[in-house]
Amino acid sequence: MEILLRGVSFSYQIGGQDFPALKDINLIIHPGELLAITGEGGSGKSTLAQIIAGLLKPTQGQVYWNGRPLWDSKKGKRRLTWRGKVGLAFQQPEQQLFAETVAEDVAFGPRNLGLPPEEVEKRVKEALKRVGLDEEVSGRSPFTLSGGQKRRAALAGILALDPEILILDEPTAGLDPGGRRQIIHIIREFHSHRGKTVILISHNMAEVSVLAQRMIVLHQGQMVLSGTPAEVFAQGERLGEWGLVPPPLTQVLLELNRRGASLNLAAFTLKEVEEEIWRWLSYRGRSTLVRPG
Numbered sequence: 001m002e003i004l005l006r007g008v009s010f011s012y013q014i015g016g017q018d019f020p021a022l023k024d025i026n027l028i029i030h031p032g033e034l035l036a037i038t039g040e041g042g043s044g045k046s047t048l049a050q051i052i053a054g055l056l057k058p059t060q061g062q063v064y065w066n067g068r069p070l071w072d073s074k075k076g077k078r079r080l081t082w083r084g085k086v087g088l089a090f091q092q093p094e095q096q097l098f099a100e101t102v103a104e105d106v107a108f109g110p111r112n113l114g115l116p117p118e119e120v121e122k123r124v125k126e127a128l129k130r131v132g133l134d135e136e137v138s139g140r141s142p143f144t145l146s147g148g149q150k151r152r153a154a155l156a157g158i159l160a161l162d163p164e165i166l167i168l169d170e171p172t173a174g175l176d177p178g179g180r181r182q183i184i185h186i187i188r189e190f191h192s193h194r195g196k197t198v199i200l201i202s203h204n205m206a207e208v209s210v211l212a213q214r215m216i217v218l219h220q221g222q223m224v225l226s227g228t229p230a231e232v233f234a235q236g237e238r239l240g241e242w243g244l245v246p247p248p249l250t251q252v253l254l255e256l257n258r259r260g261a262s263l264n265l266a267a268f269t270l271k272e273v274e275e276e277i278w279r280w281l282s283y284r285g286r287s288t289l290v291r292p293g
């Protein structure tokens, strides 16, 4: 499914006053794309996710799903059904977990879609397997799980709906490296094996750089940049203005540039960075080092 946002603005209303959260966002998300939404805290990422998912109605502008307007501007109602199309994993998994057992929780969505019991059971089993939660865990209360397990249980509930688009709001925040790796593996599997669209909200640039095909940067509700991670990281110092911390390897390049080098900041894998440093050393004729074969 293709999603298009045209001239989207959104304000929260508090006590009759408008608080703008998004300003004139124009964005197209292609089917099967893995897009990251980044930006500092309060820049509008979660609001944008809810607009894309059809949970919030833009104050101005329109959202199109496969070219069809999502909102009836006269009636102020959603025109298209979104059930099962978009899965949104909230920042706090607790917001999604409420049943007595993990299996019941995962079954809730598919049951609500009106699927027959055998199909619900099949989907629950499959989803739990995909997120790596075993039989023992499926019978337990979601509230007895560890932070990482809770997140995987909440994800299983969404995967069981088999959505066309998966939106993840800071899916690895607060997890240890092992938990983070598991979630990254699940995202990759959903995206590349199933060919589905993934929208990842994250301020972890290392995670974004290994996962995203394209990223956008929000700053005070405006989209200030859109490009591949390499293109965005090439902005170097400007990332700081938008409250983003570049990935460690980009920081190394920035530091070397501060000390007089002229390295291309678009290099961001270890191999690219190494190439870039050797290129610069040989260009300057400075290298007395022997490059390993």
Ligand SMILES: Nc1ncnc2c1ncn2[C@@H]1O[C@H](COP(=O)(O)OP(=O)(O)OP(=O)(O)O)[C@@H](O)[C@H]1O
Residues within 6 Å of the ligand: 012, 013, 014, 019, 020, 021, 039, 040, 041, 042, 043, 044, 045, 046, 047, 048
């Ligand atoms: N329910 C709400 N009512 C009023 N204002 C809100 C509400 N939710 C968010 N806001 C405000 O809207 C702006 C954007 O918030 P949003 O949660 O979209 O940002 P974010 O980039 O996702 O932040 P974070 O990274 O901290 O989660 C902020 O100024 C926030 O205070």
